[in-house]
Amino acid sequence: MxxxxxxxxxxxxxxxxxxxxxxxxxxxxxxSTFVFPDARTGAAHMETAYGVQGAETPPEGFIYSRLGxxxxxxxxxxxxxxxxxxxxxxxxxxxxxxxxxxxxxxxxxxxxxxxxxxxxxxxxxxxxxxxxxxxxxxxxxxxxxxxxxxxxxxxxxxxxxxxxxxxxxxxxxxxxxxxxxxxxxxxxxxxxxxxxxxxxxxxxxxxxxxxxxxxxxxxxxxxxxxxxxxxxxxxxxxxxxxxxxxxxxxxxxxxxxxxxxxxxxxxxxETLHVRVERQQSTTKRVLAHLRDLCGPQAVRSAWVEDLATAGLDVHAAEAQQKGGGAMVGLVVPGGREGAFAFLDSLSVFKLAVSLGSTESLAEHPASMTHAGVPAHIKEETGITEGFVRLSIGLEHPEDLVEDLTQAWKIACDVATLAV
Ligand SMILES: Cc1ncc(COP(=O)(O)O)c(C=O)c1O
Incomplete structure (x- = not known):
């Protein structure tokens, strides 16, 4: 079977x-390199790799580690x-x-x-x-x-x-x-x-x-x-x-x-499925909390609830995704100042670009990963100054929730003071 x-x-x-x-x-x-059993086999390997016409078909085997x-x-x-x-x-x-x-x-x-x-x-x-x-x-x-x-x-x-x-x-x-x-x-x-x-x-x-x-x-x-x-x-x-x-x-x-x-x-x-499934279940918990704390309009993800709120293609997600994954976007009040205050207040999340790791990461796309994207494209696509990106890792969900809650409150204070 x-x-x-x-x-x-x-x-x-x-x-x-x-x-x-x-x-x-x-x-x-x-x-870096592999011994040929004889010169004729070596020639067959190399001539085939370079597409030389009439090359003999080589047996299975390795040549040089830039090829395999x-x-x-x-x-x-x-x-x-x-x-x-x-x-x-x-x-x-x-x-x-x-x-x-x-x-x-x-x-x-x-x-x-x-x-x-x-x-x-x-x-x-x-x-x-x-x-x-x-x-x-x-x-x-x-x-x-x-x-x-x-x-x-x-x-x-x-x-x-x-x-x-x-x-x-x-x-x-x-x-x-x-x-x-x-x-x-x-x-x-x-x-x-x-x-x-x-x-x-x-x-x-x-x-x-x-x-x-x-x-x-x-x-x-x-x-x-x-x-x-x-x-x-x-x-x-x-x-x-x-x-x-x-x-x-x-x-x-x-x-x-x-x-x-x-x-x-x-x-x-070997652990891909276990990591991703756990990251997804933690993300569901984090998203539910953020929708309550920050309001659904502030939350972005590839889960259908958040796609619907953002007016994105829910049907495509339902048809081709097994869940929405472990990436989260959050629109923090107070623009760049609020977003930076939020990021600087996190302690469990690490302030770093990249994603998909065992540890949770947070970053500011407008000035970091997407700093080189022209301003009009950032605006059209929603990469605003208040937008932060979170990658959910394998820490305990409640520690992540607590970290996000205190950082959100600090960002809200900063945004209120700035008004
Ligand atoms: C969706 C996506 N594609 C491609 C890349 C490029 O990958 P790498 O940084 O490994 O070159 C990245 C990097 O962040 C990414 O997020």
Whole structure:
């Protein structure tokens, strides 16, 4: 009988056997290079990697750790197990994964259409960097505008449709299936439209973009996949041919994960579901408290109650999410002054960027993670001066509630004094 997902993911990539002394845990291979059994095999490996015409097909094996490594294979097998994808690729950061995937599947006749808002680094790469590389990039306000955009562009099909859902930090939710169905209808045998989804905020436990028809999932693995604020990594996971091209580009752009980080990721993924489920249940408690204390209008999250209050897409969330995750936004009174007073008063929450870790984190997107986003986009998307972002960790829920309550009161006092 096929085992359940948690069980399959726990053992993916490592089986205790005589080859590994029956070690219950996998070894780590720091080697940068691997010995070829003979020169002919070495030539077959290298010529295949470089796409030399007429190269002999090499046997399974490793060449050099910029192309692949046994410990990396372990982590990639484990992520593919969680996502139930054909294949996965790890990178040295989330941005390395995102930029490599975008470069691999875009081109002069393959524009990128994205539905913002997006994580600031991705948005900058798309708006400022890709056009300098001959890529046409177009921001679309919503997926309902795909047909209108096609008319506007004289029916020039996109090569990529890129989404981030829920969006960091404003929680806009996009219906992945709408993008995938549109892409499937408009793709032709010579022009495949690739749908990419940044699933960093929810991860494989809470949202499964491939089941919704997406082709490639992207992650900042620095967040929930790593989950302990002790590594930087990224990942791409999805359909075999889509990942294969991304891996080919990774070889030449060079942004692969090192073996130590890969080993840490493989270890962290064993507890992914337990961490995320606990972070979600604590978040429910925190959100219920914040809605009472601060009023529902002040609270943002990807849970349906808060999406409804903010006028965001509740139906998409209900259709594709298993819960709203563990990220919270709070609009503090008194603008930047109130928000800073709130952040400086927290003691259990740590004032730091990043998210998805064992410890709870708090930050001010307008001046920190999204400092580089143009003012008009911040305004349109709700990244106001009073907005703070919270990432809920594994501390006791009541300690978090108490910490937030005292900080909120201080921020309210500051806001009243400022009037
Ligand atoms: C949604 C999202 N995507 C991508 C990234 C980039 O990841 P990294 O910092 O690992 O490069 C981040 C980082 O915060 C993020 O929040």
């Amino acid at each position: 096929k085992k359940n997902l948690e069980t399959r993911a726990m053992f993916a990539g490592h089986t205790p056997s005589p080859a590994n002394e029956f070690a219950v845990k996998p070894p780590m291979h720091p080697a 490594n046994p410990t990396l294979n372990l982590a990639e097998t484990r992520l593919a197990a969680w996502d139930e994808s054909d294949d996965a690729a790890f990178f040295s950061s989330g941005m390395a994964a995102i930029s490599t995937a975008l470069l691999a599947w875009s081109g002069a006749d393959r524009p990128v259409w994205y539905v913002g808002p997006l994580y600031g680094g991705t948005q900058h790469f798309l708006d400022e960097v890709m056009p300098t590389m001959g890529r046409e990039v177009r921001a679309i306000a919503g997926l309902e505008l795909l047909n209108a955009t096609l008319e506007e562009t004289d029916r020039a099909l996109p090569g990529i449709i890129y989404l981030e859902t829920p969006a960091n930090p404003t929680m806009q939710v996009r219906r992945i299936r709408s993008a995938a169905e549109w892409a499937a209808t408009h793709s032709t045998p010579d022009h495949r439209i690739v749908v990419m989804v940044d699933n960093t905020y929810l991860g494989p436990i809470l949202q499964r973009p491939l089941d919704e028809g997406a082709d490639l999932i992207l992650y900042s693995a620095t967040k929930y996949l790593g989950g302990h604020s002790d590594l930087i990594a990224g990942a791409a996971s999805g359909r075999a041919d889509i990942v294969a091209k991304v891996k080919e580009f990774r070889t030449f752009l060079g942004g692969i994960t090192d073996p130590w980080t890969a080993w840490m990721l493989a270890r962290s993924m």
